[in-house]
Amino acid sequence: MTHDAAVSKAREIASRVLAPSAGQNDKSGRFSTEAVESLGESGLLALMLPADFGGSGLGPRAFAVVTATLAEADASVAMVYLMHILGTATISAARPSAAQSLVPILKEIGAGRHLSTLAFSEAGSRSHFWAPISRAHRNGNGVHVSAKKSWVTSAGHAQSYVVSALAPEGAGPTDSTLYFLAADTRGLSVAGPWDGLGLRANASAPLALDDCPVPSNFQLTDDGAGFPAMLNVVLPLFCLGAAAVALGLCRAAVAGTTTHLKNAKFEHLGLSLGESLPTLRAQLAAMQIDSDGLSARIDDLVDHLEKPRETTMLRVLETKAAAGDVAIGVTSAAMRACGGAAFSKHLSIERLFRDAHAGAVMAPTGDVLREFIGKSLLGMPLF
Numbered sequence: 001m002t003h004d005a006a007v008s009k010a011r012e013i014a015s016r017v018l019a020p021s022a023g024q025n026d027k028s029g030r031f032s033t034e035a036v037e038s039l040g041e042s043g044l045l046a047l048m049l050p051a052d053f054g055g056s057g058l059g060p061r062a063f064a065v066v067t068a069t070l071a072e073a074d075a076s077v078a079m080v081y082l083m084h085i086l087g088t089a090t091i092s093a094a095r096p097s098a099a100q101s102l103v104p105i106l107k108e109i110g111a112g113r114h115l116s117t118l119a120f121s122e123a124g125s126r127s128h129f130w131a132p133i134s135r136a137h138r139n140g141n142g143v144h145v146s147a148k149k150s151w152v153t154s155a156g157h158a159q160s161y162v163v164s165a166l167a168p169e170g171a172g173p174t175d176s177t178l179y180f181l182a183a184d185t186r187g188l189s190v191a192g193p194w195d196g197l198g199l200r201a202n203a204s205a206p207l208a209l210d211d212c213p214v215p216s217n218f219q220l221t222d223d224g225a226g227f228p229a230m231l232n233v234v235l236p237l238f239c240l241g242a243a244a245v246a247l248g249l250c251r252a253a254v255a256g257t258t259t260h261l262k263n264a265k266f267e268h269l270g271l272s273l274g275e276s277l278p279t280l281r282a283q284l285a286a287m288q289i290d291s292d293g294l295s296a297r298i299d300d301l302v303d304h305l306e307k308p309r310e311t312t313m314l315r316v317l318e319t320k321a322a323a324g325d326v327a328i329g330v331t332s333a334a335m336r337a338c339g340g341a342a343f344s345k346h347l348s349i350e351r352l353f354r355d356a357h358a359g360a361v362m363a364p365t366g367d368v369l370r371e372f373i374g375k376s377l378l379g380m381p382l383f
Helices: 003-028 033-042 060-073 075-092 096-110 226-263 278-306 312-343 349-360 366-377
Strands: 116-119 136-138 142-152 160-166 176-182 188-190 205-215
Touching: 003 033, 003 060, 003 075, 003 349, 033 075, 060 075, 060 226, 060 278, 075 096, 075 116, 075 160, 075 226, 075 349, 096 176, 116 142, 142 160, 142 176, 160 226, 176 205, 176 226, 226 278, 226 312, 226 349, 278 312, 312 349, 312 366
Parallel strands: 116 160
Antiparallel strands: 136 142, 142 205, 160 176, 188 205
16 A cells, blocks of 8 residues: 555545544544444555555554544544554564564454554553553463553553553563553453543543463563663654644644634624634634644654654654644634634534643643653753
């Protein structure tokens, strides 16, 4: 599948599957299984998977465009897609001793029949997702893991979870290991409902692991090597994907506001809102400028990921931090520009507004990212 074909398929799914049901799924907090099925049938679940496993082998540029396209129709589905791509990338990067055992899983992903996700965050370490409180315990040829994971996207719907835990002999908070757990692993269960303010349809529920057995061939990293995998495999793609989701929200807000300003009228004047009020035109223009600025920033990050250099990690951190601010700013401006029609939920603008706020608090949060950026500029260690 080429880049253009992937984008075309994303647009078709966004129009046919996502857009018609996004509002109702948000209202009821319903996970869109039909969206996942469509993504699987289209080959998009295997977008970045190597061709050896049935994937398209495309890179971060296609991933960013596809994710933004999905988010423009439904940010919840886009987040499900993002977390699946991250799970798949982590499984694909497994240590050599686990690689052979994971081939059937990767081929199922390549065939569009397997949804994966990450289970990193824990209440005890909150937005510091890289520092799990749980610890794996050795048990014969493998380990047992007990943990209370929070904010697990696609919880109860994914076929597998990439789980973090402190290594059995780990001495510090970054001495973690990553494990592959199938959804039917003994002791694994969804630990509660998901009823969030935004991204309500992505099933980001807590996950409980009660003495879950993990054989050694499902240990994705060497002992204590989970943190480097989080930093080098997961974080760049997550920040890129989160920024792409924010861009999709911004574009949807601009489009929704434009339509409203064209169609809503002062009947006694015979003019639309956009024709009547230059202040609203100025707000719309500012929204477009900020959205295009975020698009340029994402393109810059893609360029850095394709051709890594000294400033690449700085761009990774900056892009998610900036994207959260831009998405909140643009959707907030849309709420003001559309007035009562937005606040009374006659438009989809308020859903975009809530989704933008939800994306901004996903770890690492904007505040944490700015702390990292400041430390980096001052030559201080980040951890």
